Amino acid sequence: MHAIWVIAKRELSSFFDSLVSYIFIVVFLGIGGFFTWLFGSDIFLIGQATLQPFFSIAYFTLFFFIPALTMRMLAEEKRSGTIELLLTKAVSDWQVILGKFISCLILIGVALVLTIPYYITVWALGPIDHGAVWCGYLGMILMSMAYISIGLFASSITNNQIVSFLLALFIGVFFLIIFDVLSSNFTGTLGQILNFLSMSTHFDSISRGVIDSRDLIYFLSITSVGLMLAQTSLSKRNIVE
Amino acid sequence: MSIVVNNLTKKFGSQRAVDNISFEVKTGEILGFLGPNGAGKTTTMKILTCYTAPSDGDATINDLSILESQDEIKRKIGYLPENNPLYYEMPVLEYLKFVADLQGVQKDKIQSRIDEMVHVCGLNIEKHKKIGELSKGFRQRVGLAQAMIHDPEILILDEPTTGLDPNQIVEIRKLIKELGKHKTVILSTHILPEVEATCDRILIINKGKIVADGTSDMLRKRARGEEMVRIQIREFKNKDDVVTSLKELDSVSIVDFVNDDPDSFLVTSKENYSSKKNIFNLCVQKNWVLTEMTPIETKLEDIFRELTTN
Numbered sequence: 001m002h003a004i005w006v007i008a009k010r011e012l013s014s015f016f017d018s019l020v021s022y023i024f025i026v027v028f029l030g031i032g033g034f035f036t037w038l039f040g041s042d043i044f045l046i047g048q049a050t051l052q053p054f055f056s057i058a059y060f061t062l063f064f065f066i067p068a069l070t071m072r073m074l075a076e077e078k079r080s081g082t083i084e085l086l087l088t089k090a091v092s093d094w095q096v097i098l099g100k101f102i103s104c105l106i107l108i109g110v111a112l113v114l115t116i117p118y119y120i121t122v123w124a125l126g127p128i129d130h131g132a133v134w135c136g137y138l139g140m141i142l143m144s145m146a147y148i149s150i151g152l153f154a155s156s157i158t159n160n161q162i163v164s165f166l167l168a169l170f171i172g173v174f175f176l177i178i179f180d181v182l183s184s185n186f187t188g189t190l191g192q193i194l195n196f197l198s199m200s201t202h203f204d205s206i207s208r209g210v211i212d213s214r215d216l217i218y219f220l221s222i223t224s225v226g227l228m229l230a231q232t233s234l235s236k237r238n239i240v241e
Numbered sequence: 242m243s244i245v246v247n248n249l250t251k252k253f254g255s256q257r258a259v260d261n262i263s264f265e266v267k268t269g270e271i272l273g274f275l276g277p278n279g280a281g282k283t284t285t286m287k288i289l290t291c292y293t294a295p296s297d298g299d300a301t302i303n304d305l306s307i308l309e310s311q312d313e314i315k316r317k318i319g320y321l322p323e324n325n326p327l328y329y330e331m332p333v334l335e336y337l338k339f340v341a342d343l344q345g346v347q348k349d350k351i352q353s354r355i356d357e358m359v360h361v362c363g364l365n366i367e368k369h370k371k372i373g374e375l376s377k378g379f380r381q382r383v384g385l386a387q388a389m390i391h392d393p394e395i396l397i398l399d400e401p402t403t404g405l406d407p408n409q410i411v412e413i414r415k416l417i418k419e420l421g422k423h424k425t426v427i428l429s430t431h432i433l434p435e436v437e438a439t440c441d442r443i444l445i446i447n448k449g450k451i452v453a454d455g456t457s458d459m460l461r462k463r464a465r466g467e468e469m470v471r472i473q474i475r476e477f478k479n480k481d482d483v484v485t486s487l488k489e490l491d492s493v494s495i496v497d498f499v500n501d502d503p504d505s506f507l508v509t510s511k512e513n514y515s516s517k518k519n520i521f522n523l524c525v526q527k528n529w530v531l532t533e534m535t536p537i538e539t540k541l542e543d544i545f546r547e548l549t550t551n
Contacts, residue, residue, distance in 0.1 A: 010328075082328060
């Protein structure tokens with residue numbers, strides 16, 4: 001546990017020492033705020049005290065931003081060779097993966113905490129469904145976990161950051177749109193399976209304020225499969241031919 | 242801390258990067274790992290540091306197997322990889338603290354270990370800079386400092402002096418020699434004088450196989466069995482007389498002239514014989530003045546070339 005935290009701390013300080021974290025937070029809050037308050041189907045247009053507009057825009061911004069945060073995490077270490085230095089210290093492959101996962105999750109957590117003023121403001125404007133808001137935040141975190149693990153996997157199989165970024169987007173877009181679109185074209189079991197695989201099905205139900213074990217299992221399974229694949233790809237060097 | 246390597250093999254596809262090698266390193270020994278590029282030095286080091294698993298065979302470090310007790314072994318080893326990869330965006334002190342933390346150095350000892358490393362590796366003037374801002378020599382020192390921060394019993398250094406200027410090379414060598422008094426050190430290099438200057442023992446590896454193992458003296462002896470001396474004699478009357486007299490000595494097999502000096506000769510002894518005393522006595526007897534007698538050693542370069550080229 002100690003090693004995981006040491007690695008997470010280093011990743012976090014590298015986020016905050018560079019401009020990455022600041023750009024991420026400012027753009028995330030900017031886009032979120034713009035569409036929540038000023039433009040499109042913002043809350044004044046809807047005329048309801050709800051954070052739904054924010055969640056639906058964050059649903060897309062995180063899809064783009066998380067691969068940008070995770071793309072360098074393993075790819076850069078592999079390119080520069082620092083991964084060798086890291087893995088010959090008293091840490092396991094799992095600890096490295098989890099440390100990086102946690103650091104990224106914390107950064108997104110920080111960005112989400114900074115949106116609390118939106119919540120308080122909307123609350124001041126009218127009666128708000130507190131349950132739905134907290135569930136929406138929970139959904140954001142679960143969704144981020146899934147995207148981070150996908151991003152880490154993409155980063156683990158290449159040493160090129162751009163490839164890693166595009167690959168993470170490519171995998172992510174299946175969960176974001178493609179399964180959803182396909183599910184409406186198929187009926188029966190296949191349709192149901194595709195519908196279950198689509199992220200929006202699960203995110204929508206959580207952000208409405210319904211916590212269903214199926215949704216939790218969905219997000220946690222994507223996360224664990226992504227992390228396991230990342231770990232496998234990292235420990236590929238040990239494969240005995 | 243002794244290292245025992247048993248029939249270690251690492252295959253990459255059909256190529257054997259390390260081919261069934263076995264050797265031992267005793268506590269307090271500095272072992273020089275020598276070989277041309279691509280000989281398997283780095284791969285062997287990567288296996289010993291538990292970075293990658295061998296295809297076959299095993300190595301034990303103080304009776305702990307690299308296949309089973311990786312965590313314990315990693316704590317006992319300090320490793321400086323080839324090309325010295327570092328996090329360039331981190332300041333030196335922060336980086337050393339990060340490594341100490343990872344290696345499980347006790348919290349209250351971390352600061353004193355960092356101070357000691359900064360002192361030992363001469364990082365004091367640069368310690369607040371980011372690693373990316375340092376010169377190559379200082380980065381190499383940071384690499385050494387991070388390898389030693391947890392006071393490991395074994396140091397594995399992959400080409401520790403590449404890219405350093407001559408002064409720094411001398412310093413790093415001195416440091417390694419100093420460390421070798423208490424620790425087991427394996428260092429790889431293809432700079433031959435470096436091995437002679439620092440190592441107790443040399444292991445030459447070529448195409449994944451060990452081709453020579455021993456001290457530099459032993460390797461020399463192995464490469465050329467006969468003693469060879471260069472002598473300079475003055476006040477003799479006839480050059481041919483000198484050559485004939487030298488040849489008549491029991492221990493001498495060949496006498497050669499030296500091109501650029503008419504007074505000098507190269508005397509090769511018969512195998513397992515030494516002619517130095519006989520030459521001296523001959524000169525006394527004949528009233529020649531012996532002004533020089535230098536043993537000619539085989540250069541390590543020659544041995545290396547002989548062993549690593551087909």
